[in-house]
Amino acid sequence: MASFSTSSAKAGSSVGGGGWAKAKHQSAGGGGSTLERIQQIELEISRTQKNKATAKHLGELKAKLCKLKRDMLEPSGGGGGKVAGFEVQKIGDARIGLVGFPSVGKSSLLTALTGVQSEAAAYEFTTLTCIPGVIYYNDIRIQLLDLPGLIVGASTGKGRGRQVIATAKSCDIILMVLDPTKDDAQKEMLTKELENVGIRLNKKPPDVTVRPTKGGGLKFQATVPLNHFDEEVCATVLKQYKMHNADVLVREDVTVDEFIDVIDGNRKYCKCIYVYNKIDLLKLEEIDELARRPQSVVVSVQNKWNYDYLLRRLWDEMEIVRVYTKKKGQFPDFSDPIIITPQRGNKLFTVENAVLLLHKSLLEDFKHAFVLGSSVKQSPQVCGKDHILHDQDVVQIVKLTQAEKAKALHGKKTGTTIAGSNIKVEKKKEDKAPLKS
Numbered sequence: 001m002a003s004f005s006t007s008s009a010k011a012g013s014s015v016g017g018g019g020w021a022k023a024k025h026q027s028a029g030g031g032g033s034t035l036e037r038i039q040q041i042e043l044e045i046s047r048t049q050k051n052k053a054t055a056k057h058l059g060e061l062k063a064k065l066c067k068l069k070r071d072m073l074e075p076s077g078g079g080g081g082k083v084a085g086f087e088v089q090k091i092g093d094a095r096i097g098l099v100g101f102p103s104v105g106k107s108s109l110l111t112a113l114t115g116v117q118s119e120a121a122a123y124e125f126t127t128l129t130c131i132p133g134v135i136y137y138n139d140i141r142i143q144l145l146d147l148p149g150l151i152v153g154a155s156t157g158k159g160r161g162r163q164v165i166a167t168a169k170s171c172d173i174i175l176m177v178l179d180p181t182k183d184d185a186q187k188e189m190l191t192k193e194l195e196n197v198g199i200r201l202n203k204k205p206p207d208v209t210v211r212p213t214k215g216g217g218l219k220f221q222a223t224v225p226l227n228h229f230d231e232e233v234c235a236t237v238l239k240q241y242k243m244h245n246a247d248v249l250v251r252e253d254v255t256v257d258e259f260i261d262v263i264d265g266n267r268k269y270c271k272c273i274y275v276y277n278k279i280d281l282l283k284l285e286e287i288d289e290l291a292r293r294p295q296s297v298v299v300s301v302q303n304k305w306n307y308d309y310l311l312r313r314l315w316d317e318m319e320i321v322r323v324y325t326k327k328k329g330q331f332p333d334f335s336d337p338i339i340i341t342p343q344r345g346n347k348l349f350t351v352e353n354a355v356l357l358l359h360k361s362l363l364e365d366f367k368h369a370f371v372l373g374s375s376v377k378q379s380p381q382v383c384g385k386d387h388i389l390h391d392q393d394v395v396q397i398v399k400l401t402q403a404e405k406a407k408a409l410h411g412k413k414t415g416t417t418i419a420g421s422n423i424k425v426e427k428k429k430e431d432k433a434p435l436k437s
């Protein structure tokens, strides 16, 4: 039904790079280009039945496949180099990318949400570069990037695909713009293109730790029953990565693909909202069905439908925490919050995070904080560094007085925990432990 696989002549010629991957990646071991070997392995995987007896073989194939894909994306030597995204300066508190097949209305949406004119037209590949705009929402600035349309094969160099995807990888959230008149094969195809370069949509990093060791082989431990993965498959995958000695701790029911993600590294776990645009072309029942799909929002740029909801959904996905600061005896400064975006690696927003964002040296003088807002039972409440703040809390930092600081410093010097020596003491204990037992 969907006809996205047809990469138009324009796409091929505008890049002059359809065969780039092939030309540059002749495999060292002979037997065709990297691309051909990838296709062979993919075929073999699809033909192999999935059961206990084949799990080890599949694990090996998948690990090989993963390494080949990485070789292709990050060629080592031969003047290749990692593909860079479009050079657009990151501004604001979060970055969101518009990804989709050609002519689904990405540019129209950028213009509608940011006011920045990005050319929109009825022909494919109207946009050939990255156009940034800014959405102002709830005191924060969100950078929205319009990107050229993707086609199938983008991750292997078709169209401006690799550049588009590299830019998408720099985003905190992806808005996948979809054509509501076509089936969801488009969603799967795009997801696959993004997955090929290590972007994982709406997934969490697997709860698995792998610690390389100097000897002792593989030490495998799982804290939950595993239905798709076991020690043997783990060993096969690790062998492909030449890891023969490692401690592996699995804390969730992972698949081999998820385990490879951990080993291979360089994955980007990214939230994604599926935006069905042009719903003005649909019947009400059809709109209703799309709107109920998970992580999906329906809009019509032409009719200006549902922007409010789209923005609210975006906001919720960003899980942004704004914390306002206040000086003693004054009203809080509501104009300039400290902002934490969990997408950028800060899982929780503690008082310590807030202090560090205000000023690094402030932590030395930190005594406690008065916190007002939903994170505390009474407002204000005296809180320490580890207290976790909520969105729209107000914080007043109380510093140590000179006398208190001197006292604290004195205590440190005379006590056993002289600054900096902490780690050494612990390490010594650890070293000695095996001797004792």
Ligand SMILES: Nc1nc2c(ncn2[C@@H]2O[C@H](COP(=O)(O)OP(=O)(O)OP(=O)(O)O)[C@@H](O)[C@H]2O)c(=O)[nH]1
Residues within 6 Å of the ligand: 100, 101, 102, 103, 104, 105, 106, 107, 108, 109, 119, 120, 121, 122, 123, 124, 125, 126, 127, 128, 147, 148, 149, 150, 277, 278, 279, 280, 281, 299, 300, 301, 302, 303
């Ligand atoms: N019916 C309808 N048409 C729309 C809507 N939004 C955009 N269009 C039309 O769809 C066509 C493509 O829009 P663009 O914004 O250029 O799409 P794009 O995804 O940026 O396309 P490329 O840059 O070529 O990848 C234009 O003719 C728009 O007028 C909508 O909500 N309803």
Ligand SMILES: [K+]
Residues within 6 Å of the ligand: 102, 103, 104, 120, 121, 122, 123, 124, 125, 126, 127
């Ligand atoms: K277009």
Ligand SMILES: [Mg+2]
Residues within 6 Å of the ligand: 106, 107, 108, 119, 120, 126, 127, 146, 147, 148, 149
């Ligand atoms: Mg466009």
